[in-house]
Amino acid sequence: QHHSWLQGQSQVFSPRMLNYSSDKLTLMAELRQAIADNQLALYVQPQIDMKSRQVLAGEVFVRWRHPSRGLMAPSSFLALAEQTGVIYPLTQWVVREAVAMIATLEQAGLNSKIAVNISSKDLLQDELVDSLEFLFEKHKVKPALLMLEIKEGALSEAPDKALATIQRLHRLGVELALDDFGTGLSSLAYLRRLPIQYVKVDCSFINDLHKSDMHSAITGAIIDMARNLDLGVIAEGVEEVEVEQKLLRMGCTRGQGFLYSRPFELSGFAVWLKQWQQQPKGPTAP
Numbered sequence: 001q002h003h004s005w006l007q008g009q010s011q012v013f014s015p016r017m018l019n020y021s022s023d024k025l026t027l028m029a030e031l032r033q034a035i036a037d038n039q040l041a042l043y044v045q046p047q048i049d050m051k052s053r054q055v056l057a058g059e060v061f062v063r064w065r066h067p068s069r070g071l072m073a074p075s076s077f078l079a080l081a082e083q084t085g086v087i088y089p090l091t092q093w094v095v096r097e098a099v100a101m102i103a104t105l106e107q108a109g110l111n112s113k114i115a116v117n118i119s120s121k122d123l124l125q126d127e128l129v130d131s132l133e134f135l136f137e138k139h140k141v142k143p144a145l146l147m148l149e150i151k152e153g154a155l156s157e158a159p160d161k162a163l164a165t166i167q168r169l170h171r172l173g174v175e176l177a178l179d180d181f182g183t184g185l186s187s188l189a190y191l192r193r194l195p196i197q198y199v200k201v202d203c204s205f206i207n208d209l210h211k212s213d214m215h216s217a218i219t220g221a222i223i224d225m226a227r228n229l230d231l232g233v234i235a236e237g238v239e240e241v242e243v244e245q246k247l248l249r250m251g252c253t254r255g256q257g258f259l260y261s262r263p264f265e266l267s268g269f270a271v272w273l274k275q276w277q278q279q280p281k282g283p284t285a286p
């Protein structure tokens, strides 16, 4: 019973539920329904090659248009969704929308990958890889156009199972990035076990990179390490031109952040991409 609850397939009572306030239980019941009722929305933020000004990808973020609470950020429901198993149906919804968007962009002749955040709990789901394979076939989309972002700490919970899923995802051909990098305790040995292509340096180091010697030292170390392991580096939370310029000097060319765009509704991505292609924001745009 405990098992099926974790898998998010059933409403079977679990002793763990005793810890939840009725408010939280209500919210999770509502979230299950919200997935079916199309109350979830995806926002997207472009990822830029800061040197060539090309758009490399769009990272999607889930939002919940709650009928009475308004637009909810993931921080207000994701942790609970992970604890109660609602995360997997949510992830399935996100991935379906994301792969459909990749197909739409391809048909419009716009080439941008889509990046999706997945939870450590999703890596324990056997059917994750099969359902992705099904979606790629259905939409005739190349798996390499999807990037999955996994948090640095994701392997700590069920290392063998999670690692096995990551290896299957790699064999399927999707790109993999380690998110929020620098906030966990990854060793080089750990990183080398993972078939990932990118690490994403956490916003907390990037935001004030131009002002903090400590954060530049950490970011510099991550960039060097990544180079030695043949991994790409993506800086998240680029808000100011000074930060962008400093990253370029440090040898990091991929960035995303408010400097280029705040996250906006995914349905507007194709139009945004066309506008950007005609007139990218210059390296020293105000």
Ligand code: C2E
Binding pocket: 045, 060, 061, 062, 073, 074, 075, 078, 091, 094, 117, 118, 119, 149, 179, 180, 203, 236, 237, 238, 239, 256, 257, 258, 259, 263
């Ligand atoms: P993340 O994947 O590390 O995403 C970056 C977060 O920073 C996003 O917040 C984004 O809106 C925000 N951000 C982007 N640029 C800037 C910037 O220049 N400055 C600052 N201060 N923030 C910036 P958001 O959308 O609230 O998402 C928070 C976290 O929730 C994400 O962190 C990710 O871990 C998780 N998340 C979001 N959507 C999903 C989803 O569909 N599934 C899963 N499993 N997790 C998701």
Ligand code: MG
Binding pocket: 073, 074, 075
């Ligand atoms: Mg937020």
Ligand code: MG
Binding pocket: 059, 117, 149, 179
């Ligand atoms: Mg992310």
Ligand code: MG
Binding pocket: 179, 180, 181, 200, 202, 203, 236
């Ligand atoms: Mg992050």
